[in-house]
Amino acid sequence: MIKQINHRKFKIILFAAIFIFAAVSISEILIEPSGYIRPDYPKEDIMSILEKTTLSEEDYKELFYQTGLGKTAIDELMNKSDGKSEIIKFQEIFFRDNDVLCEPIGIITSQESIVNDEGKPMYGFNFAPYENGYVLITKATHSLGWRHGHAAIITDAERGETLEAVILGTNTMFQNINKWRVYPSFMMLKLKDTSQETLDEIAKFAKNNLNDVPYGLFVGLLSSKNPVPEKLKSTQCSHLVWYPFMQSGYDVDYDGSWLVTPKDIANSDLFEVVQIYGVDPEEIWP
Numbered sequence: 001m002i003k004q005i006n007h008r009k010f011k012i013i014l015f016a017a018i019f020i021f022a023a024v025s026i027s028e029i030l031i032e033p034s035g036y037i038r039p040d041y042p043k044e045d046i047m048s049i050l051e052k053t054t055l056s057e058e059d060y061k062e063l064f065y066q067t068g069l070g071k072t073a074i075d076e077l078m079n080k081s082d083g084k085s086e087i088i089k090f091q092e093i094f095f096r097d098n099d100v101l102c103e104p105i106g107i108i109t110s111q112e113s114i115v116n117d118e119g120k121p122m123y124g125f126n127f128a129p130y131e132n133g134y135v136l137i138t139k140a141t142h143s144l145g146w147r148h149g150h151a152a153i154i155t156d157a158e159r160g161e162t163l164e165a166v167i168l169g170t171n172t173m174f175q176n177i178n179k180w181r182v183y184p185s186f187m188m189l190k191l192k193d194t195s196q197e198t199l200d201e202i203a204k205f206a207k208n209n210l211n212d213v214p215y216g217l218f219v220g221l222l223s224s225k226n227p228v229p230e231k232l233k234s235t236q237c238s239h240l241v242w243y244p245f246m247q248s249g250y251d252v253d254y255d256g257s258w259l260v261t262p263k264d265i266a267n268s269d270l271f272e273v274v275q276i277y278g279v280d281p282e283e284i285w286p
Contacts, residue, residue: 046087093125100114125181133198160178169215189265189274191272201248206240216234238264254268
């Protein structure tokens with residue numbers, strides 16, 4: 001009798017495990033296409049816009065939809081001698097088809113990468129001009145059917161250095177910004193109406209105070225992000241980005257809830273879009 005009960009319990013547990021595994025696997029497959037989007041509208045001739053002396057808001061919007069470049073990036077490139085040809089190159093890449101591979105990078109986490117014909121990760125796009133304090137977001141990572149994405153802050157633009165909480169089991173660390181060119185979805189953001197001096201200070205605070213902090217999977221899950229602690233004991237990728245801005249009085253969490261995510265930061269009204277790639281210009285993270 002006891003053996004029959006134990007056998008029944010084992011079958012129930014086994015069935016539950018198989019059901020959970022199948023449900024998670026299906027949800028992972030279903031969300032993968034939402035992580036990268038190629039424009040579903042025609043590529044237009046934008047040279048007539050680039051030849052203008054002064055651009056209107058409609059011109060900037062058209063260029064954004066055609067190149068993924070926001071007003072700040074367009075203005076900076078237009079001031080360069082070869083800026084117009086660079087913008088045309090951004091357009092070509094913006095409309096290009098990519099092969100994308102999804103691979104596990106942790107026990108429960110997967111990541112999508114742009115790959116070449118041999119299935120090896122490759123750089124898929126070029127960066128718009130960037131500065132200290134700019135924020136990077138991607139949708140490329142997901143865990144157990146949740147597309148949480150990843151976030152970073154540029155701490156040293158001249159060196160191409162970002163600060164990131166990469167994955168569970170590692171402390172925050174400096175990374176090379178070029179790793180982001182492999183992601184099939186990408187957003188570069190900067191604070192609106194803010195001087196570069198302010199952004200430099202925010203980046204400096206992050207660089208000097210937030211490196212080598214333990215990864216905290218449950219930061220914002222089991223403990224509130226408010227009130228803001230004077231010193232971080234643990235963090236996760238979007239919390240790491242949110243924290244230095246909050247220290248300067250900018251709450252870049254869109255919904256202000258107890259948990260800040262890359263999606264919250266991407267939708268913050270305090271940011272302007274410098275560049276996007278592989279996401280919908282109409283709504284970069286709905």
